[in-house]
Amino acid sequence: MNELVQGSIVVFRVDGSLVIGSGHIMRCLTLAVELSRKGCRCIFICRNHEGHLATLVCSKGFELILLETSIDESSGETRDALVTHSDWLGVPWQEDSRQTREVLSQFSVDWLIVDHYALDFRWERSVIDLVGRVMVIDDLADRSHECDLLLDQNLGRQEADYNQRVPAYCRRLIGPRYALLRAEFAKLREVSRQRRLKPQLKRILISLGGVDATNITGRVLNALAESDLPVETELDIVMGASAPYLEEVRRQAVRLPFRTTVSVDVTDMAERMYSADLSIGAAGSTSWERCCLGLPTVLVILADNQVSGARALHTWGAAIAIDHTTEALETDLSASLIVLSGSKALQRMSNAAAEVTVGDGVGRVVDALAEVAGDMNE
Secondary structure (H helix, E strand, O other): OOOOOOOOEEEEEEOOEOOOEOHHHHHHHHHHHHHHHOOOEEEEEEEOOOOOOHHHHHHOOOEEEEEOOOOOOOOOOOOEOOEOOHHHHOOOHHHHHHHHHHHHOOOOEEEEEEEOOOOOHHHHHHHHHHEEEEEEEOOOOOOOOOOOEEEEOOOOOOHHHHOOOOOOOOEEEEOHHHOOOOHHHHHHHHHHHHOOOOOOOOEEEEEOOOOOOOOHHHHHHHHHHOOOOOOOOEEEEEEOOOOOOHHHHHHHHHOOOOEEEEEEOOOOHHHHHHHOOEEEEEOOOHHHHHHHOOOOEEEEEOOHHHHHHHHHHHHHOOOEEEEOOOOOHHHHHHHHHHHOOOHHHHHHHHHHHHOOOOOOHHHHHHHHHHHHHHHHHO
């Protein structure tokens, strides 16, 4: 760690919102916590979207600068033909670059870490003169980047997927072995695997992202209410405080025949996953948390950018993937519960999931940051 010394400044350009969700912020926070533990100063630059999660970032002790949006985000002015998710930025990339440069110029930045589907090589190239090095966190391999280090933690992704999309000198960290998981998941891995040697379907964890803007949670609860699950089944529902349907889900939970709890902005997700026999969850970054603990999962695909990762986990046998956009969501979920009602099916899926990642990815990424910095300083 001699090249990532105490006092190094690491800036994250990342957003959360009702549209984007919370996953990008959460994984950047995981990396920031570890970097902070190594003595780095971590600063977040986020846009003031609805559901921006600034309070969460600040609650972790990190500095945060909110970028203001001066145009109507629904006006179409942010659309960029070269970037599929350009609307997620809220402004044209040139304006975001200008605002970000104003912030970066106030610091001597060692690393800029960019986790945003709406930004590509043009934005990165426009700010690169103000930072020592650039790291990009991506999941899509659908656009080019100007960076020194790239992380794509998806199962099934190959280094070749970024051929011609990153410079030749860029180091690539590919696959779930680099998944950004908090330390508590690795700590609970072995005991979690032990309790699944003779699994029974008694407790279900339901977590469809921190936002769940379209209330997929409600549809899942409707399906469970009509299922053949025993009334002794326990449902543990986890949501974010900014979820627009939170109160509706709470009212719905009271009417269910099962013992049901609804918890908000939890800090003990690892323990909840350990205690669960099955998860009904979003196909995002939490997939790797569940895999680390060997938790069988019905994976609900909430967006197009989750399809490839979810299908890879399904093919691997680590989850059953279903699509929320189909009218058959409830039917598919019920069919999945029938498949997973037997202990052998649960155990097979648990074993397959546990093979995906052991949960030490954040340490590998921090080491890579230090190594790349060292190589460039030689």
